[in-house]
């Protein structure tokens with residue numbers, strides 16, 4: 001068990017890299033998911049079709065495959081991910097310690113993949129808002145965009161919080177795949193380094209790595225339970 | 237494209253509407269003058285709601301024309317949104333915005349659609365809540381109100397747009413009996429003030445004393461149209477007689 005203390009640095013930095021991946025991919029997924037959800041409820045058939053196609057694709061293809069294409073396909077578009085040098089995004093990435101292309105590729109894969117699930121969680125929230133309210137908003141003269149922004153989404157978010165939380169927890173666990181697609185230093189990569197390469201005993205490493213994930217997922221789960229309980233209380 | 241002086245505010249001409257193969261509005265023609273109060277009665281499923289909803293194009297029609305204030309209803313988009321802001325609508329199920337206080341429900345339209353200053357919009361909203369008698373509920377959420385209070389808030393919300401006409405689709409049908417009166421009182425006072433109104437209702441008392449005209453619908457058709465005294469005393473069609481005998485016997 002001394003490993004947990006001796007190699008604390010490795011566990012801690014693995015935790016930090018994984019947290020960064022999850023935070024960036026999570027923010028990306030929330031933005032993508034919201035945009036796609038709005039497309040899916042829009043009155044314009046072509047937008048709806050694009051939204052549906054997006055969700056169908058990313059919800060039904062394994063993350064491994066999406067990550068594979070991000071890690072090995074995106075470099076063909078520009079070997080060092082220079083095409084990702086979008087000003088704001090680039091500033092964020094550059095401030096982080098790791099600025100390797102694979103780090104970016106994986107965040108893109110995880111963000112796009114999770115975005116489809118965020119969209120569906122949000123859409124379940126939209127469906128929970130009584131259609132009469134959207135109709136009342138239309139009859140007041142609100143445009144589609146105003147209707148979504150002031151009436152539908154604020155309520156849909158509330159209804160969607162619990163399913164969204166589950167999506168984010170799943171995403172944190174899915175982030176473990178990063179180690180297999182060239183991202184070095186994440187928790188899953190640390191697990192591989194400590195056991196396969198350094199030959200350290202499995203059990204303590206397993207405990208250390210698990211603690212890293214549990215620190216992220218358990219509080220989220222507790223938070224969701226609280227929200228659910230409060231919601232049930234309010235409904236009474 | 238300006239309002240033709242003298243043209244009635246609402247003009248439906250030979251309107252047909254289908255839901256799939258179901259023919260729900262059959263060659264409906266109806267005109268409503270400025271300041272007129274028209275009550276629509278008829279059995280359930282006869283197309284009353286669809287007719288109401290067609291007037292602000294919540295339901296598009298398949299043929300015929302609908303003109304409001306001298307203009308044909310535009311296609312979905314900015315122009316239609318602008319037209320809808322001139323037509324107040326009150327629903328059976330209130331449809332208040334559940335995440336907003338009563339005051340915010342009433343001031344949302346003026347702020348976002350009419351681009352009024354929030355302070356001015358809220359002041360006007362308070363005046364409207366006073367008019368419908370629920371100023372003390374201004375800070376509450378819809379779920380905390382009784383049905384009658386919710387419906388009065390919904391009427392205030394529609395009035396906040398300063399509409400040229402108001403459509404009511406069975407506004408008291410979802411209410412407990414003791415709350416029907418408070419909503420009808422507000423509607424009666426609106427009618428007295430000269431608001432152009434189309435009211436779908438089973439409240440024959442309201443039809444008798446507040447309507448200029450009663451229109452009877454059955455099976456998607458406008459069967460007859462007459463001043464209330466005449467309609468209730470001597471309905472012309474068999475279908476209207478039959479309908480009245482059913483609802484007036486209890």
Ligand SMILES: Nc1ncnc2c1ncn2[C@@H]1O[C@H](COP(=O)(O)OP(=O)(O)O)[C@@H](O)[C@H]1O
Pocket residue numbers: 255258260278279280281282283284285286287
């Ligand atoms: N969205 C819809 N889709 C299919 N059928 C509908 C829809 N809305 C109404 N209908 C049908 O159209 C007919 C007229 O309905 P409605 O206008 O609601 O009647 P009313 O308000 O007089 O009870 C009914 O047969 C109803 O079942």
Ligand SMILES: [Mg+2]
Pocket residue numbers: 284285286405406
């Ligand atoms: Mg109806």
